Structure formats: C-alpha cells, structure tokens
Amino acid sequence: MSDDTSNQLTDEEKALGRTLKKSVHLSGEELVAINTKRGLRELLDTKNVDVRKALVKLRYEQELERLQVELVRLQRSVQLQGRRVAILFEGRDAAGKGGTIRRFTEHLNPRTARVAALSKPTEVEQGQWYFQRYSRHLPNPGEIVFFDRSWYNRAVVEPVMGFCTDKQYQVFLQQVPEYEHMLYEDGVELIKFWFSISKEVQAARFKARKDDPLKQWKLSPVDAHAQERWDLYTRYKEAMFSKTHTSYSPWVIVKSNDKKKARLESMRHVLAQLPYDGKDDAGTSLAADPEIVLRYHRSSASLD
Secondary structure: OOOOOOOOOOHHHHHHHHHHHHHOOOOHHHHHHOOOHHHHHHHHHHOOOOHHHHHHHHHHHHHHHHHHHHHHHHHHHHHHHOOEEEEEEEEOOOOOHHHHHHHHHOOOOOOOEEEEOOOOOOHHHHOOOOOHHHHOOOOOOOEEEEEEOOHHHHOOHHHHHOOOOHHHHHHHHHHHHHHHHHHHHOOEEEEEEEEEOOHHHHHHHHHHHHHOOOOHHHOOOOHHHHOOOHHHHHHHHHHHHHHHOOOOOOEEEEEOOOHHHHHHHHHHHHHHHOOOOOHHHOOOOOOOOOOOEEEOOOOOOOOO
16 A cells, blocks of 8 residues: 555555445444545554455456456347357366356346356256257357356266266267357357366365365265376366367366456456457456466467
C-alpha cells in the first residue's frame, strides 16, 4: 500500500476496505476509520489481515470479474448468432477443472449455458455406440456447453482403471478424430483443455479434500489410485495427445498448479479464440500467458 500520508484512498485501497467490510465484523467507529489511510492500515493490523495476500486475492477477484463480463458478452453473441460452442475440461484428478468451470459459468445465463458432467454409464449405455451418450449433450444452436470430463474418459481413465477392453480403447482412438472432424464440419466450435498438475500438488489437494468435511464429496475410489498409477496415467495421456491432437481440434494445455492463474488464463484463451461482439473493446487483456496456457506439440516433453 502507498506511504502517502494524505487521507485520500486509492481505488485499490477502497476495494480493500470493501473486502474488509464483507469479511470482518466492524464496529461503527471502525467503519468510519476505514475511510482513511491511517484507519485502514490500523484496522488491517488489528484484524490480523495479511495485506500482501489480501491484495493478491483482491487483484484476482477484480480480474476475474472483468473476464466474466467478457464471457457474458461472448454468450450473448453465441445466443444471437445461433452458434454452438463446446468446451472440454480434461486432466488428472484434483487438477482444478470443476472450480474453473464454476468461475466460467458463475454469471452466464443458465438457459443457454450448460455443464455436462456425466456419471457412470448405465447398462443400456454400455451397449450403445460409445459417443452416443455424449452426443446427446452437445450444444444446441445458441448454447455453450462445458464438459466436466468428456468422451476422453476412454483415452485415459478407463484404460488405466480397467474399465474398458483394449479393443474398445483402440477403436476409440481410431474414431475420435473422425468424430471431432464431423463436429467441426457441422459448425460446432470445440475447445479442448488439459489441466496439468504435478504429482506433489495432486497429493496435497487430495489431503486437503480428505481433511475438509465440505470437500470430502470430491473424493472417489478412482482418486485412491491416481498417485500409485501416476506413470500409467502419463503414458495414456501422452498417447491421447499423439493420436487426437489435430489442426481442427487441437489440445490446449493449462498449467494448473496455481488454480487462480489457471482459471484466469483459460478464460482468456477462450475469449481470444472465439469471436464475439464488443471483443475489440474488452475491458482487459485477452492474451493468455504463454507460460500458463500453451498448445500441445508432439515434440514437447511431458508437463506433469
């Protein structure tokens, strides 16, 4: 914060004061004091607020809001033009896919923005063409659909866990580029994200879920094998990239050890890739950080 001794607060200090009002119970005198630099500093000290962390969170929230405004504009254009947009979120367990999707959809109109998070296939679905149950969830004209895991379950999770046969796996790898090319030719705008984390970060997030009663629902039997089968996941992940990365449907890798950066930069990528009215007047930069978001290259080393 500034060392300026005047009583005039900067915009950032005002925002920090508003955050303090929301998160901490303040008396009448404290509410008055928060409107001056000295009073704000003293309150931050007495309430044991880490100013550096508070500012980092504040800047994240401000940038998130700016990007969410642009997502609302994008949705409006998709709706008016009758476009169909599908965004796939793939990655290892605890990579931050669900949290990112929640930030994407937080302020979107639920009538034309849907999340597809399919559960275990039924007995009937197991006897169908593999892509059939996913096709039912593809976007209708004017819709954006966010897939929290997708048909790529068969590329990594299912073979690692023994949920499919080798023949089913091989058929999938053969059919998926053809399937996505049909979607491309039919006008579906498809973005494929892979959220990449380190083994150590995944272990830490699993522990946090286990220790937090509000997050224990996120744990699944599959998670228990994620660490011990890490290398096997890596092998199937690399095979998936090699076989299914195409010019019309490329893989975009998001480094997600830092959840907040992953959320912001994946939003930027979507906004940069898709046209929409008002894009030239965006209230923030739409250029994703190349250190966080990068397109897969076959010559690149494994990122996680």
